[in-house]
Amino acid sequence: xxxxxxxxxKVLVLVNAAVPGTLLAWDAWHHNLGAxxxxxxxxxxxxxALVFLLLTLLVTPLRKISGWNWIIFSRRTLGLYAxxxxxxxxxIFFGLDRSFSISSTVTEMFKRKYLFVGALGLLVLIPLAVxxxxxxxxxxxxxxxxxxxxxxxxxxxxxxxxxxxxxxxxVRRPLVFAAILAVLxxxxxxxxxxxxxxxxxxxxxxxxxxxxxx
Amino acid sequence: MKDPNKISNREITPASVYFxxxxxxxxxxxxxxxxxxxxxxxxxxxxxxxGAKTRAIAGLAPAPTNTPSAFDVPEAQTSLQDVTxxxxxxxxxxxxxxVAAAAxxxxxxxxxxxxxxxxxxxxxxxxxxxxKISPPxxxxxxxxxxxxxxxxxxxxxxxxxxxxxxxxxxxxxKYVAFETLLDPKRMPGQRSDVLNWPYxxxxxxxxxxxxLTLLASGLYGRELPPQDGAPIRLITPWKYGFKGIKSIxxxxxxxxxxxxxxxxxxxxxxxxxxxxxxxxxxxxxxxxTEQRIGESGRRPTLMFNGYENQVASLYxxxxxxxxx
Numbered sequence: 001x002x003x004x005x006x007x008x009x010k011v012l013v014l015v016n017a018a019v020p021g022t023l024l025a026w027d028a029w030h031h032n033l034g035a036x037x038x039x040x041x042x043x044x045x046x047x048x049a050l051v052f053l054l055l056t057l058l059v060t061p062l063r064k065i066s067g068w069n070w071i072i073f074s075r076r077t078l079g080l081y082a083x084x085x086x087x088x089x090x091x092i093f094f095g096l097d098r099s100f101s102i103s104s105t106v107t108e109m110f111k112r113k114y115l116f117v118g119a120l121g122l123l124v125l126i127p128l129a130v131x132x133x134x135x136x137x138x139x140x141x142x143x144x145x146x147x148x149x150x151x152x153x154x155x156x157x158x159x160x161x162x163x164x165x166x167x168x169x170x171v172r173r174p175l176v177f178a179a180i181l182a183v184l185x186x187x188x189x190x191x192x193x194x195x196x197x198x199x200x201x202x203x204x205x206x207x208x209x210x211x212x213x214x
Numbered sequence: 215m216k217d218p219n220k221i222s223n224r225e226i227t228p229a230s231v232y233f234x235x236x237x238x239x240x241x242x243x244x245x246x247x248x249x250x251x252x253x254x255x256x257x258x259x260x261x262x263x264x265g266a267k268t269r270a271i272a273g274l275a276p277a278p279t280n281t282p283s284a285f286d287v288p289e290a291q292t293s294l295q296d297v298t299x300x301x302x303x304x305x306x307x308x309x310x311x312x313v314a315a316a317a318x319x320x321x322x323x324x325x326x327x328x329x330x331x332x333x334x335x336x337x338x339x340x341x342x343x344x345x346k347i348s349p350p351x352x353x354x355x356x357x358x359x360x361x362x363x364x365x366x367x368x369x370x371x372x373x374x375x376x377x378x379x380x381x382x383x384x385x386x387x388k389y390v391a392f393e394t395l396l397d398p399k400r401m402p403g404q405r406s407d408v409l410n411w412p413y414x415x416x417x418x419x420x421x422x423x424x425x426l427t428l429l430a431s432g433l434y435g436r437e438l439p440p441q442d443g444a445p446i447r448l449i450t451p452w453k454y455g456f457k458g459i460k461s462i463x464x465x466x467x468x469x470x471x472x473x474x475x476x477x478x479x480x481x482x483x484x485x486x487x488x489x490x491x492x493x494x495x496x497x498x499x500x501x502x503t504e505q506r507i508g509e510s511g512r513r514p515t516l517m518f519n520g521y522e523n524q525v526a527s528l529y530x531x532x533x534x535x536x537x538x
Contacts, residue, residue: 008240015244019251027261034261034311035292035300035507036363044259051258099511112499165498168361169479170308170408 001070013074017081020048021088038096045089046118050163050177052082053156057184064191076132079152083129086122086159114165121158124151153188156181262299262311264318268437268444271370277352284426284524286354292365294434296507301441302359303460304409305394305401313441320400320440322461327446331467332387335380341445345431347380348372352435353428355451357458358490358519360476363505369449370432375423383419383467390422391415391472392448393464401461409475415448415459416472416486418528426451426524452521454488485538489529490519494538 001009024044027033033040059075062068098105109115128149130136137145160181164174227235277286299314306316325341350370358364378390396412398404404411421427428449431438438444443460450457456476466472476484483497492502492515503512518525529537 012244012247016247016251019248020255023252023255032261032263034263035296036310036505038505038510039363040259040261040311044255047258048255096510097505097512108500111495114498169304172406172408 006070006073009070010073010077013077017052017077020044021085038092041092042089042097045085045092046159046163049082049085049089050156050159052078052085053152053159054177054180054184056082056152057156057181061184061187080129080132082155083125086125086155090119090122114162117158117165118162121155121162124155124158128152128155153185157185260309260311262314264299264314266294266298266314266436266439266441268432268439270436271350271432273349274370274432274435275349275351277354277368284521285351287356287366287520289356289366290508291354291368292507297365297367297433298439298441300365300507302361302455303403303441303443305403305411305413305461306441307403308408314439316402317440320444322440322445325445325463327463327465329377329381329465329467331391332384332469333381333467334384335382337381341431344377344429344446348376350432353430353449355426355428355449356516356519357449357451357455358504358515360454360456360484360488360496360501362499362501362503363507364515364519365507368434369428369430370435371428371430371449373425374427374429374448375425377429377465378422378467381467386469387467388419389468389471390417390419391464391466391468392417392459392462393466394459395461395463409479413459413475414473415457416474417450417457418471419467420528421450421525424525424528426521452490452518452525454484454490456484457488487529487534487537489525489534489538490515491517491534491538493517494535 024033024041028037028041031037056075056078059071059078063071094100094105098108109119128151131140131145131148140148160174160177163177164171167174277283300310301313302310303313303317306313306320322341326338327341327344328336328338330336349372351372352368352370354366354368356364357367374390392415394413395401396404398411417427428451429446430443430449431446433439433442438447443458446462447460448458448462457474471486474484474486476488477486490501495501501515504515505512516522
């Protein structure tokens, strides 16, 4: 993997991750979001957030199994997009469904379990987004940064439960998301159990990734 | 002799060409991957679109407009596009935006409706025989879905009471049960067990006899498109939309309250009555407001969906919280 290829791969991830948001905006501009546009936008942003959360959690297993160490570069981008889609998901609900009413939003969140669980997932993503910069990795140190970023598991679990709970009867798609998440988390559990008891495995150190053009 | 492995300077691709080809390929990969991602996005988030091409209904009597009447609503009607492309009809798809396409080729030729049970004149009606019972009237009703959205739809049909008068219920009859067609070949959604098929619904006899209760065979002056419950369906505008059973093949008069699909599926969430009530929330979401399709922002939900004056007396003395 040359530096140039890596730079291209970065662009590839950056552009593709923006596709759902771009199409949503394009369709909204052309009044092509169907009969219930607000609901459509809430569903698609939420779905995108979940997809990107799962993709983020896929990077490490894929890297370890395939040996493609370089794909680690994509984890931050994917994770940040998951956060942005989740934030958009919330803001559309808050602004267009709840008409920017803080009281109605908060009341609903405490009254409806699925909204509470979803809010929890988004809340957990905030510190992860804030500490995603190279400077923050350096400041926290690899070990502390890594344990903090295990909160991504909590966010993904909350997200999938939130998606499952809002379904009226057809839970097939939420169950597919749950199954994928179970595999991704199951992999980590197996790795954890198989680690040698005496000498802890030296986990690869998280190094600040070089900036393009740096 | 010339070394075959030695590449002469002339054969080396000039750097400018090499990098051009490289960026050309990269642009191709970028474009192709973006298109693929876009296709995945479209697959996960379909938008309903297309036309509705059913025949116009002849001799449709317009809804009374000059006098205040529950048969018309002084609110903007939901567009035909939205009425025909945002449908809850699990027999075809659980995705509201995909029902129209999945139901497009649904064939209703030779449709029959059996009206039976505690009646003096049980009969298997051909669709034409039912439609002959009374000339179609236009009724503009609010439609409130239990999911929290609503529409205003100009239906065509006549009061169910007129059909019931033909079959003449006995004095033992207290309830009316309805059943949708069961045919997984024509209704692909029935191949999954999302719900117990066939879809069944029910009304108390006095609800069924109420003039607002409509046996609908059309909307917007045309015959019902498949996605809206062709060829004949029930409309009870003061109840949540799921009470309006579609593509009816059987109507049975009973002495006991019949089981209904959604209350069997989740008894805590969906009751037999399912009257629109802003004060009784669904266990998972509020019923106080609704998203009117085509409007921005939510509007307050009205008691009995705005038909309180017409139907409240049916439930006098009943605990509407217990009988939700």
